[in-house]
Each structure stands twice: as structure tokens, then as C-alpha cells.
Amino acid sequence: EVQLVESGGDLVQPGESLRLSCAASGFTFSSYVMSWVRQAPGKGLEWVSSISMSGGDTYYADSVKGRFIISRDNSKNTLYLQMNSLRAEHTAVYYCAKGHSSSWGVPYNCFESWGQGILVTVSS
Amino acid sequence: QSLLTQPPSASGTPGQRVTISCSGSRSNIGTNYVCWYQQLPGTAPRLLIYNSNQRPSGVPDRFSASKSGTSASLAISGLRSEDEADYYCAAWDDSVSGWVFGGGTKLTVL
Numbered sequence: 001e002v003q004l005v006e007s008g009g010d011l012v013q014p015g016e017s018l019r020l021s022c023a024a025s026g027f028t029f030s031s032y033v034m035s036w037v038r039q040a041p042g043k044g045l046e047w048v049s050s051i052s053m054s055g056g057d058t059y060y061a062d063s064v065k066g067r068f069i070i071s072r073d074n075s076k077n078t079l080y081l082q083m084n085s086l087r088a089e090h091t092a093v094y095y096c097a098k099g100h101s102s103s104w105g106v107p108y109n110c111f112e113s114w115g116q117g118i119l120v121t122v123s124s
Numbered sequence: 125q126s127l128l129t130q131p132p133s134a135s136g137t138p139g140q141r142v143t144i145s146c147s148g149s150r151s152n153i154g155t156n157y158v159c160w161y162q163q164l165p166g167t168a169p170r171l172l173i174y175n176s177n178q179r180p181s182g183v184p185d186r187f188s189a190s191k192s193g194t195s196a197s198l199a200i201s202g203l204r205s206e207d208e209a210d211y212y213c214a215a216w217d218d219s220v221s222g223w224v225f226g227g228g229t230k231l232t233v234l
Binding site for chain 2: 035037044045046047050059060061062095100106107108110112113114115116117
């Protein structure tokens with residue numbers, strides 16, 4: 001059974017940094033594209049970032065480009081999201097998601113499995 | 125403003141068939157596959173449709189989807205109370221090199 005467990009969420013002040021982790025199990029982690037998707041309180045889903053199977057290719061939403069960094073450690077079956085210079089508008093539940101196909105790259109991989117989500121609150 | 129446009133709400137009675145539309149452009153739906161997600165209240169989203177019209181294992185065949193040009197639609201037949209949820213479409217957008225979501229449609233089962 002696929003399991004994705006996010007951790008690292010917290011209440012932080014504007015300008016601070018935070019690193020989210022997503023521990024994966026139940027599948028061959030290194031064979032799948034992984035992504036982060038967020039949902040602000042009462043709002044819809046927003047894609048944040050995706051990373052290729054090897055970690056060599058990364059993609060970011062314009063709203064986080066230059067501020068967030070996605071990475072993965074295939075030896076630890078773990079996905080990360082380093083979030084820097086956080087602002088109030090980054091407040092959201094952040095979901096870790098696994099791609100649906102081990103054969104295709106980021107643009108062709110829907111988000112098949114999702115973690116339970118982790119809350120990041122940015123407030124003074 | 126989302127690059128994919130969905131109606132904010134939809135409704136139907138038990139047993140009915142409802143459809144939810146998703147309008148995009150050539151750079152997203154017109155060129156790439158569409159995904160559909162269901163989000164029940166207080167839970168993580170669930171993949172309903174991939175590759176525009178394929179259902180993952182475990183998704184009932186009451187859920188179907190299609191794509192034509194720059195628009196897509198999700199159909200739910202034999203509507204049940206447990207289908208009451210938010211539904212989102214998504215597609216890769218070549219112009220922004222990223223995934224874009226529709227604003228979501230809240231489905232109410234009357």
C-alpha cells in the first residue's frame with residue numbers, strides 16, 4: 001500500500017524558512033515523479049513543484065520560483081520542499097503526491113497518491 | 125485567476141447524471157492530458173481520471189470523462205450522496221511549464 005507521510009509543518013514568522021519532508025513507502029520511490037501541491041484555507045488546489053525520478057529535473061510554479069527548492073533522496077525514499085523567505089500567502093496545507101506512471105515524465109503524470117497534508121502557517 | 129475554468133457549483137438528485145466542465149486553452153487541455161480529482165470534505169484529493177479518460181483501479185465506472193479541443197468534462201452517473209465533494213480538473217500547461225488546476229466545482233447531492 002502506498003503511503004506518503006508529510007512532516008515539518010509549523011507556525012513561522014514572515015521571512016523565516018521551513019523544510020517539509022515526505023516519507024514514502026509501499027512503492028519503488030525512485031521510479032516515480034513526485035510533486036508538492038498546496039491548498040490555502042478555504043481555497044482550491046495549487047500546484048507548487050515537481051521533480052523527476054532521478055531528481056535531475058525540477059519544475060516550479062511562478063509563485064514560488066526562486067523561493068522554494070524541491071529535492072529528493074532516493075536512498076531514503078524521501079521528498080523535500082525547502083521553503084525560504086516565507087510570506088503570509090504561503091499559508092496552506094501542503095500535500096506530497098506521487099505520479100501515476102513510472103514510464104512518463106513530469107508533464108504526463110497525474111497525481112495518483114496523496115499524503116494527508118501538512119499545515120504551514122506564516123504569521124507574525 | 126485559474127487558467128482552467130470550472131463552474132463553481134453543480135447539483136443533482138440521487139440517481140441523476142451530472143457533468144462538470146473544464147475550459148482551457150491550446151497550451152494546456154488543447155495539447156496535454158487532463159486529470160480529474162475528487163476531494164471529499166476534510167480529506168486529501170483522490171485521482172479519479174488520468175490521461176483525459178482513464179480510470180485508476182478502484183474508481184467506479186459511474187465516473188467518466190472526455191476531452192474535445194480545449195475543453196474537458198467529467199460525468200457522474202447514478203449520483204450518490206457520497207459523491208458530494210469538490211471536483212478539480214488539471215492539465216500541464218506548456219506556456220508556463222507547470223501544472224494548472226481549475227478553480228474547483230462543489231457538487232451538491234440534493
